[in-house]
Amino acid sequence: MHNLTVQQRRQLRGLITMFVLTLFGAYVFYFNSDKTEPITFGFIVGDEWKLIKEWVIVSKTGAGIFLSLSIVGVLVGYLQLRSKRTLSLSSFIFGFSFIMAFLCWAASGKFIPFTGLLQGALMLSVPLIFGSMSGLLCEKSGVINISIEGQLLAAAFVSGIVASLTKSSIWGLVAAPFAGALISLLLAVFAIKYAVDQVIIGFVINVLVIGFTGFIYTELLIPYEATWNTGPSFSAIAIPILSKIPIIGPVLFNQTIIIYFMYLIVIAIQIALFKSRWGLRTRAIGEMPIAADSVGINVNRLRFWNVILAGFVAGIGGAYFTVGSVGGFTKQMTAGAGFIALAGLIFGKWTPKGAVIAALFFGFADNLQGTLTIIGVPIPSEFMLMVPYVATIIAVSGVVGRVRAPAADGIPYSRGNK
Amino acid sequence: MVKIEKIKNNIVLPIYAFIFAFFIGGLVIVFSDPEVMSNIKSPGKFLTSAGAKIGNAYLAVFQGSIYDINLARGESFFKGFYPLSETIVTATPLILTGLAVTLAFRSGLFNIGAQGQFIFGAIGASYVGFHFDLPPVIHPIASILAGVFLAGIYGGIVGLLKAKTGAHEVIVTIMLNYVAGFFILWLLKTTLFLRPGRIDPIAPEVSENSRLPLLLGKDLRIHAGIFIALLAALFVWWLLAKSTLGFKFRAVGSNANAARSAGISIPFVTTLTMVLCGALAGLGGAVHVLGTEHALTSGIGGSLGFDAITVALLGRAAPLGTVVAAFLFAALRTGGVTLQSNTGTPAEIIQVIQALIVLFIAAPALVKGIFRLKNTSAEKTLTAKGWNG
Numbered sequence: 001m002h003n004l005t006v007q008q009r010r011q012l013r014g015l016i017t018m019f020v021l022t023l024f025g026a027y028v029f030y031f032n033s034d035k036t037e038p039i040t041f042g043f044i045v046g047d048e049w050k051l052i053k054e055w056v057i058v059s060k061t062g063a064g065i066f067l068s069l070s071i072v073g074v075l076v077g078y079l080q081l082r083s084k085r086t087l088s089l090s091s092f093i094f095g096f097s098f099i100m101a102f103l104c105w106a107a108s109g110k111f112i113p114f115t116g117l118l119q120g121a122l123m124l125s126v127p128l129i130f131g132s133m134s135g136l137l138c139e140k141s142g143v144i145n146i147s148i149e150g151q152l153l154a155a156a157f158v159s160g161i162v163a164s165l166t167k168s169s170i171w172g173l174v175a176a177p178f179a180g181a182l183i184s185l186l187l188a189v190f191a192i193k194y195a196v197d198q199v200i201i202g203f204v205i206n207v208l209v210i211g212f213t214g215f216i217y218t219e220l221l222i223p224y225e226a227t228w229n230t231g232p233s234f235s236a237i238a239i240p241i242l243s244k245i246p247i248i249g250p251v252l253f254n255q256t257i258i259i260y261f262m263y264l265i266v267i268a269i270q271i272a273l274f275k276s277r278w279g280l281r282t283r284a285i286g287e288m289p290i291a292a293d294s295v296g297i298n299v300n301r302l303r304f305w306n307v308i309l310a311g312f313v314a315g316i317g318g319a320y321f322t323v324g325s326v327g328g329f330t331k332q333m334t335a336g337a338g339f340i341a342l343a344g345l346i347f348g349k350w351t352p353k354g355a356v357i358a359a360l361f362f363g364f365a366d367n368l369q370g371t372l373t374i375i376g377v378p379i380p381s382e383f384m385l386m387v388p389y390v391a392t393i394i395a396v397s398g399v400v401g402r403v404r405a406p407a408a409d410g411i412p413y414s415r416g417n418k
Numbered sequence: 419m420v421k422i423e424k425i426k427n428n429i430v431l432p433i434y435a436f437i438f439a440f441f442i443g444g445l446v447i448v449f450s451d452p453e454v455m456s457n458i459k460s461p462g463k464f465l466t467s468a469g470a471k472i473g474n475a476y477l478a479v480f481q482g483s484i485y486d487i488n489l490a491r492g493e494s495f496f497k498g499f500y501p502l503s504e505t506i507v508t509a510t511p512l513i514l515t516g517l518a519v520t521l522a523f524r525s526g527l528f529n530i531g532a533q534g535q536f537i538f539g540a541i542g543a544s545y546v547g548f549h550f551d552l553p554p555v556i557h558p559i560a561s562i563l564a565g566v567f568l569a570g571i572y573g574g575i576v577g578l579l580k581a582k583t584g585a586h587e588v589i590v591t592i593m594l595n596y597v598a599g600f601f602i603l604w605l606l607k608t609t610l611f612l613r614p615g616r617i618d619p620i621a622p623e624v625s626e627n628s629r630l631p632l633l634l635g636k637d638l639r640i641h642a643g644i645f646i647a648l649l650a651a652l653f654v655w656w657l658l659a660k661s662t663l664g665f666k667f668r669a670v671g672s673n674a675n676a677a678r679s680a681g682i683s684i685p686f687v688t689t690l691t692m693v694l695c696g697a698l699a700g701l702g703g704a705v706h707v708l709g710t711e712h713a714l715t716s717g718i719g720g721s722l723g724f725d726a727i728t729v730a731l732l733g734r735a736a737p738l739g740t741v742v743a744a745f746l747f748a749a750l751r752t753g754g755v756t757l758q759s760n761t762g763t764p765a766e767i768i769q770v771i772q773a774l775i776v777l778f779i780a781a782p783a784l785v786k787g788i789f790r791l792k793n794t795s796a797e798k799t800l801t802a803k804g805w806n807g
Contacts, residue, residue, distance in 0.1 A: 201780060215769075
């Protein structure tokens, strides 16, 4: 084992971590477990709430089964390492079965609405996914975007107001991307034209948007609520055949139009970024703008339009907070989602796929926490809430593999000043 | 000549930024008020009502932050300074957290984590303050040290991770702020910290002995913490301007590669800077608990982390500048409270104005373009750096 590359050594460390966690799980959830009551998982099979299938399993047996499965995950990981491949499959098997084993232990004697758990997780992930796509578009082209929070909040605010004034959720959704783009315009002008530190400008934009929306909310939206803040919201559209697929059907294909947009946008970005001329150029100006410039790409112009595009994408995500769910706007309703989206982007190593997986993970962790708090489990909810943040710190510290930003990310470009 | 230009730049630019920010703030106030806007068809009436609205708003900010003539008429001339005392009380933690950001800036780090570090400082000071029984002078010192120690470690984690693994401090500090926020929520539910007989998250009051002495009697909240804050500012100034260590900090901050070539250990500087930043923010938390709040609550951090950054940016990452900026922002903040209660204009407008001020200061070229100021070579903007740098 001594002629391993740095990458493989990291993977080995990851594998050992998984193994140790499994042993720890075996001790706590199985051998030392005094839980005797069974756990009930509820699944919605069709798209009707009535069709609930229940799966009852004894806590200890369930934990045992899933822990064995996570050992399988570790073994698969070992084989993958031997054949010099990445550990994606094994991480997935391990992650899934470890969480299930944990649930079998924690929710003994309780009912876990499994489909609801996944649905809630997706709902919490939506703004994170839109936000991290916005961050991705900016950062792949070399502009750091800390102002995702501001973009989401501004778009939520504008779409809520527009939907209320026009009494139409569609107009709310149409207006939202422009609000996001307006915030992007601020970022683009200061970061690209005036070459201000992008972290600082992004930060200040957030304060500005939080202050401004909070001000208008108290000054206009509360006293004149009937006109300004009673927007309608979208209802779910079930896609005929797909929504009937057991378990994932009702989760993925019985959603509002915003979520269908999300699928399209994520797929489009994934393909465009790696297969199109635009994608190649975008990655070039983010990694080595001077080389891109020398072959005739206008670095700052492309950066400008990518940042504006990012605002559009974040804007749709912002609309999800108002017309996509509750209708009305409330002060600081994005509650830090923009920062978690940023974390997800980094956690996902600046790739669309990675960012989506990270966002789903954060959404799942958040929703699991909520569910477990309601049914009452032995772990304080605050520690469950910390999970995404601690996971991000671990991720950026390189424990789960080196995370590297685009090389020119955050560095303003001007000719003769490389 | 260069020096005079520089000073002029450091004073003239912020003044223009202030004027501009207040002007735009005024526009926001006017255009969001349906009553004023209903006069828009008759220009004269519109202008007078708009002027009155803005005038009243900014007068309320002044009354709420510096001197309140109504309070003075009612009781005594002295009582009129109640708002000023409140401004100083608000400025105290702002100076300390602002310094925590300023010091990091000078070593080339962006410390967004003042919030979390402040919370840990408050936790440490509060625990020693209510749990132990110590003699008068020793108790506050012990409490402060406990807070500073905890927060120093919390800040040090960031520096150590950056030094050892290259984890970017912006990400780590943002995440640690959330962790600290959840941690204090949990802590205030434990039997160790929850005040007996209460169910809402509040710790017991710190003992009388551990409190910082009030400076001007029981009516005014101003306490000795302000001197601690000013001493800390003096220390940071000395550290940066006069000490060898500070020279290393600045060397790493202005050009890390050159500093490395000169034999300065960057991991050492990064870690030590973050420990000191954590300690400064933690001192803020300790002083806030022992001087102003007396009891730990989950909301003790407020929006201090954000404010600290705006203060440091406005102070252009200089210790003296940070102190001045903290006083200005504290005045706006306390004035904002009066603004809302006296005129009904929401206090969030202060946040808008603060952000605008920093926006204009961060982009000198913009303000110079608007006011047609001469470009000078001596100007220093905060340098832009990437994630990987």
